[in-house]
Amino acid sequence: MRLISFTLMLVFFFSCNKNKHEAESSFKGVWIETTLRLDTLNFETNKLIDKGSGYSMVAFNSNTYMDTVLNPNYPINHSTSYDYYFDDTMNKIYMRDILSSYNGFPVHSFTLAADKLRFTISKFYLRRSLPAIIEFEKIK
Numbered sequence: 001m002r003l004i005s006f007t008l009m010l011v012f013f014f015s016c017n018k019n020k021h022e023a024e025s026s027f028k029g030v031w032i033e034t035t036l037r038l039d040t041l042n043f044e045t046n047k048l049i050d051k052g053s054g055y056s057m058v059a060f061n062s063n064t065y066m067d068t069v070l071n072p073n074y075p076i077n078h079s080t081s082y083d084y085y086f087d088d089t090m091n092k093i094y095m096r097d098i099l100s101s102y103n104g105f106p107v108h109s110f111t112l113a114a115d116k117l118r119f120t121i122s123k124f125y126l127r128r129s130l131p132a133i134i135e136f137e138k139i140k
Contacts, residue, residue, distance in 0.1 A: 027058075031119075031136040036129065038063040041136060045081065055083040057098075060125070067128060078125045086110070095124055109133070 033039040042059040062078035070076070084095045085105070090112065094105035108122040118137045123130055 027056075029138055029140045032139050033130070034118075034135045034137050035131065036127075038065070039078075039125075039127070040139075055085050055096075058082050058084060062125065062127070065127070070128070078127065082124075093121065 027043045029043060031041045031043070040061045042061065043056075045057050045059040059081050060079060064075040064077045066072070067076050081098050082095045083098060083105070084093055086093050091110060093108050093110040095108060096103070096105045106124070108124050110119065110121050112119045116138075118135060120133050120135045123132050123134055
């Protein structure tokens with residue numbers, strides 16, 4: 001009985017890791033935010049880092065803009081790179097701005113579309129004109 005339970009647990013564990021790995025492997029190329037179409041996530045930078053850290057990296061490119069409420073005199077740009085990893089269910093993504101002094105990984109909700117060409121993520125940067133949940137679509 002213990003052998004059967006142990007075998008089922010191993011099968012379940014490896015099937016979950018396979019699904020997670022397949023979903024993570026779909027994050028290649030460049031993705032654009034769909035509301036304003038000004039900001040992109042480039043997952044190709046992931047090829048440039050050491051995989052020993054356990055994290056992946058994504059480059060976030062934000063178009064410069066003026067925010068007359070927060071800072072009327074200077075343009076704002078949120079471009080940076082993020083270390084990230086997913087939880088086992090792929091429903092949450094943990095992202096850390098590599099330029100921030102905060103060393104933790106804030107958690108964001110995450111949903112990948114069935115066609116793997118779109119995903120939604122809770123807002124992780126401060127462009128005020130975006131909704132709380134942001135959608136990205138793959139452009140290349």
